[in-house]
Amino acid sequence: MHPHRAKSTRRRFLVSAGAVAASVALPQITFARTGGPARLVVVILRGALDGLAAVPPYADPNYAELHRELAIAAPGRMDGALGLDDTFGLHPSLVFLHQRYLANEVVVFNAVASPYRDRSHFDGQCVLENGLAKPLGTADGWLNRALAGLPGGAQHPRERAVAIGQNVPLILRGDVPVFSKSPQATPGVDEELLARLGDLYSNDDWFAARLANALQTYKLGDEGASAADAPAMSPGVAARMAATLMRSAGGPEVAVIEAPGWDTHANQGGAKGALAQRLQGLDRALRILADGLGPLWPQTAVLVVTEFGRTAAMNGTRGTDHGTGGCAFLAGGAVRGGRVITDWPGLSRTALLDNRDLRPTLDLRSVLKAVLDEHMRVDAKTLASRIFPDSSGARPLKGLIRA
Amino acid sequence: MMQAEIAVLRFGLGARPGDLAAAAVDPRGWLLAQIGGAVPLAGDAQLEPSARILFELKAAREELREMKRETASAATSALAAMPNRNPVRDAYLPHYRAQVLARAQSAALTSRPFAERLVHFWTNHFAVSADKGAVFGIAGSLENEAIRPHVDGRFVDLLTAVEQHPAMIAFLDNQYSVGKDSGLARMAARRGLPSQYAAAGTPRREFGINENLAREILELHTLGVNGGYTQTDVEGFAQIITGWSIGGGKGRLAGGTPGRFHFRDDLHEPGAKTFLGKAYRETGRRQGEAVLADLASHPATAHFIATKLVRHFVADDPPPAAVDRVARAYLKSGGNLPKAYAALIEAPEAWNPDRRKLKTPEDFVFSTFRSLDVSPQRPEEVVATFALLGQRQYTPGSPAGWPDTSTSWDGSDALLHRVLWASRIASRYEQGLDPVDLAASSLGGYARVETVTALRRASSASQALALLLMCPEFQRR
Secondary structure (H helix, E strand, C coil): CCHHHHHCCCCEEEECHHHHHHHHHHHHCCCCCCCCCCEEEEEEECCCCCHHHHCCCCCCCCHHHHHHHHCCCCCCCCCCCEECCCCCEECCCCHHHHHHHHCCCEEEEEEEECCCCCCCHHHHHHHHHHCCCCCCCCCCCHHHHHHHCCCCHHHCCCCCEEEECCCCCHHHCCCCCCEEECCECCCCCCHHHHHHHHHHCCCCHHHHHHHHHHHHHCCCCHHHCECCCCCCCCHHHHHHHHHHHHHCCCCCCEEEEEECCCCCCCCCCCCCCHHHHHHHHHHHHHHHHHHHHHHHHHHEEEEEEECCCEECCCCCCCCCCECCCEEEEEECCCECCCEEEEEECCCCCCCCECCCECCCCEEHHHHHHHHHHHHCCCCHHHHHHHHCCCCCCCCCCCCCECC | CCHHHHHHHHHCCCCCCCHHHHHHCCHHHHHHCCCCCCCCCCCCCCCCCHHHHHHHHHHHHHHHHHHHHHHHHCCCCHHHHCCCCCHHHHHHHHHHHHHHHHHHHHHHHCCCHHHHHHHHHHHHHCCCCCCCCCCCCCHHHHHHHHHCCCCCCEHHHHHHHHHCCHHHHHHCCCCCCCCCCCHHHHHHHHHCCCCCCCCCCCCCCCCCCCCHHHHHHHHHHCCCCCCCCCHHHHHHHHHHCCCEEEECCCHHHCCCCECCEEECHHHCCCCCEEECCEEECCCCHHHHHHHHHHHHCCHHHHHHHHHHHHHHHCCCCCCHHHHHHHHHHHHHCCCEHHHHHHHHHHCHHHHCCCCCCECCHHHHHHHHHHHHCCCCCCHHHHHHHHHHCCCCCCCCCCCCCCCCCHHHCCCHHHHHHHHHHHHHHHHHHCCCCCHHHHHHHHHHHHCCHHHHHHHHHCCCHHHHHHHHHHCHHHHEC
């Protein structure tokens, strides 16, 4: 798949034992296909998740020494990883994700990165969201462009995607109208005032469109919402809102959740500590999403991504600095999971990128394209030309989604 | 056309009654007269200095450490019994609230709204977040202590004051960044000493740098991400500023004035260092200051700052001619900020009445206060307002600050939250107000005929006021 793969003798293309189990088990699974369209949830972890903590390569001979007190021990050891295969595990906080992995509903990607190779969060997130090979060049996001390529495309009568939050992140901005919905309730907005605002906005398309969207959705999910002036929303609260909206009649097929706070430069912690708590929150959010989507889960894929990984070695303040290769997850009832997909480059001094980062061997766009292709049925031409231009080197992976 | 409106609404923070008339005589002169000297808080807030806040915090920190020790040792710990109790946060909370209230009052009352907006601009440029526990109670201190005194001075002074402020040092983790060959590291190696800040029971670790502050100074505060530096430069600069710390720590981090910037010679990586191809000889604290001075006069910094100023004051897509004009003025004056501001005011692109940005929640709230000629009094209420509108004060999600483009604030849900807040404010302040007069005093020529008609036809004064606050021309600046 990758031309450079042949060069390395030490590398292995790892598809874990679980994959075999999955392919054997597949025919017995009966799908609760409701016949409805595929559902996609994208979770963006802002701040750069340490992939070497989330998906510890416990069997790599250099891991423990580089990651030091931030390293996660092998499965079975005290505070050890949740085993995935004979090389990788999951951070002990990711209990639900591991459970779904064992149920063949999760693919774990390691040593993966977007095409971005510098170490700025902001440019890194820009590339993660704009779908180009560089931070500048477009003001819209790949997921918005993908909406236009969905079956039913532009003629679709209502918004098919929601950003969980008050505003819309870059990944979902663009020509196709989308809406936003935060878990903060808006109780008691006067209906007459809203009607009069509708009149007042009639000569201003920009405000008119947003008000129309707000009116369609403003009561949805308010039962489960928090007080309007509640502070920062947790990933779990966002996940609950996403599930509620997607379950509602005519609800969106695509949702984006943002979770900040992964920039662990200092006191990152190991099996316990700051990052462990964040990961627990993420794991809880995934559980809430699965529970909340209920009957939709079999046709759902949840994509968990971050802008880049972090340094292989612990820094001087018991944290990690900005790196390159990291991890990603694809979870859901529609996912042909139970596998770790990686071309593991190893953590030896010569294997590291710039003598510091996990070397990426898988282009994240190969994952994104596969999900849009196999799961969302975006037509191939749009995928290659408009959604991820300049990505011919990143061929979509095959077989991530159940047939 | 609309020159007074642009001066007051785009460059300023919104119109108090009389502002538009005052600016109409000479809109550019009205702005220029506001530049010069420090920009103290308007209003009568008495805020504790950060050094004092940090000093007082020592007791709370001790308590938190004790609670954590118990957590580690006991099944039912103090923290588990009171999950919402955090002594440090509790000690910080009144300061955070007081700073947020003081900021809102200053925005509501100031007679130098352009200068005040520049303070906000720089606070966002040098963003720290109160969401980080160690910064919670001193995020506003950075604005008031490092930015307000220097906003109308030389950029190098502003930059140095910010990077040496405890809030920035703590936010970007520089206080524990240690040179590998520093006095501390060498002594520890010699004696096999454990790190002073390793928790009890953890194994000894090597000392090393943390490149967070160095990277963000280059990427976000000076050169910009395309400013021509490399990873090697980031690491070199991080070595140079090892030792930039905060006074009054424990053990080996004792020394210095508690809560103030303190250069710790024994954490500093000794020797000459190279940065951007230039050698800097060993001068301790001044080695880093010399780099800041060179960064401040770098053309990439001029371009980066000019781009951000023009994006903030002119348009989401900054017109290159205006950027060039501001950058040239900056460089020609040796980084004299008033010269850059004056160039901005002279840029014809800034005076185009059709080019308007969506207000951020901050802009919306402050301009509402000014239009209504009210100053908020209850800190909890101001804090809650910004939570409602999605811009909790001093908590940008990243060190890059709040986004400064309309598309980042224009979600349908955000609009609904603005409607909710506008209707609450309207029902409180409707008494004795004539919304049509208010439209004239707060929007001047921008008030559209259909808006005025809608205000006249509204079913109540309260509804009319809410409509005014939510009309497109009030929502833009």
